Amino acid sequence: MDSHVTRRIITTLRDERPHLTEAAASILAASNAQRLVAAGAALADPVRVQLLAVLAAAGEVCSCDLEAPLERSQPTISHHTRILCDAGLIVGEKRGRWMWWRLNEPGWRELQQTLARLSGPPLHIER
Amino acid sequence: MDSHVTRRIITTLRDERPHLTEAAASILAASNAQRLVAAGAALADPVRVQLLAVLAAAGEVCSCDLEAPLERSQPTISHHTRILCDAGLIVGEKRGRWMWWRLNEPGWRELQQTLARLSGPPLHIER
DNA sequence: ACTTCATATTGATGAATGTCAATGTAGTAG
DNA sequence: CTACTACATTGACATTCATCAATATGAAGT
Numbered sequence: 004m005d006s007h008v009t010r011r012i013i014t015t016l017r018d019e020r021p022h023l024t025e026a027a028a029s030i031l032a033a034s035n036a037q038r039l040v041a042a043g044a045a046l047a048d049p050v051r052v053q054l055l056a057v058l059a060a061a062g063e064v065c066s067c068d069l070e071a072p073l074e075r076s077q078p079t080i081s082h083h084t085r086i087l088c089d090a091g092l093i094v095g096e097k098r099g100r101w102m103w104w105r106l107n108e109p110g111w112r113e114l115q116q117t118l119a120r121l122s123g124p125p126l127h128i129e130r
Numbered sequence: 131m132d133s134h135v136t137r138r139i140i141t142t143l144r145d146e147r148p149h150l151t152e153a154a155a156s157i158l159a160a161s162n163a164q165r166l167v168a169a170g171a172a173l174a175d176p177v178r179v180q181l182l183a184v185l186a187a188a189g190e191v192c193s194c195d196l197e198a199p200l201e202r203s204q205p206t207i208s209h210h211t212r213i214l215c216d217a218g219l220i221v222g223e224k225r226g227r228w229m230w231w232r233l234n235e236p237g238w239r240e241l242q243q244t245l246a247r248l249s250g251p252p253l254h255i256e257r
Numbered sequence: 258a259c260t261t262c263a264t265a266t267t268g269a270t271g272a273a274t275g276t277c278a279a280t281g282t283a284g285t286a287g
Numbered sequence: 288c289t290a291c292t293a294c295a296t297t298g299a300c301a302t303t304c305a306t307c308a309a310t311a312t313g314a315a316g317t
Binding site: 011022023024026027028029030031036037039040042043044045046047048049052053055056057059060064068072087095104108111112114118119120121122123 | 151
Binding site: 160171177202203204205206209212224226227228 | 275
């Protein structure tokens with residue numbers, strides 16, 4: 004018998020406790036978890052983190068100007084910008100032949116909210 | 131020195147533009163970037179994110195009670211807890227033969243500060 | 258039209274990663 | 288000491304990923 008399992012628990016689950024899965028879902032819905040994983044994967048590479056730092060510093064940078072600071076080939080830069088874009092962390096705008104990238108503030112806000120909810124002071128960030 | 135770069139283009143780089151690298155470093159130091167990459171890698175797996183959600187919901191859970199909700203073998207659970215622990219997102223305490231895991235609040239705080247700095251606080255977190 | 262430049266895509270390759278069975282280690286109880 | 292339990296580690300395998308060369312797309316200028 005598994006007896007002692009959890010210590011601090013949400014009131015609704017205190018007695019039941021069969022599936023921590025449900026309690027976890029109440030904190031992090033599946034769709035949010037999925038986006039968080041994508042954001043994590045985007046942040047899981049030093050080149051991409053450096054890329055974000057460059058954008059944070061310069062505000063807006065085109066792809067070709069990323070090759071030098073990141074010391075990667077053009078296809079590799081394109082690969083990384085795509086991953087960051089898909090994760091919602093940056094957005095690109097094509098002007099002429101240049102692709103201008105910048106941080107996507109809404110994406111960052113959502114990420115930080117998800118992390119706040121997870122790391123969670125058991126508070127009500129609640130709508 | 132201009133230091134505070136804040137987000138919009140820095141005057142010193144507008145014309146010069148040789149090294150975005152330095153401007154990026156002023157926003158995200160190498161050691162912080164490294165920790166961010168580790169945290170990102172830790173969050174880049176759905177099983178680990180689920181594990182974090184379980185801990186967030188239950189407060190403290192031992193390894194053996196993670197196998198069922200995560201639907202993974204014991205070695206795999208051990209593998210994931212190790213990665214999350216190395217990333218500073220969880221901490222474990224051995225009591226008896228059980229390993230009790232919980233979220234590591236300082237680690238989360240640091241991560242959120244790094245993200246806030248990267249995402250371009252319209253503010254002055256300024257040091 | 259043609260040329261040039263910036264970017265995206267494809268294909269290939271070596272490296273990293275998630276998974277589990279098998280085994281090792283340590284703590285508890287008998 | 289022996290047996291059992293919780294967890295960690297090792298080894299092997301399949302998958303994913305980062306990288307670049309080569310090629311394709313597209314946009315602007317001549």
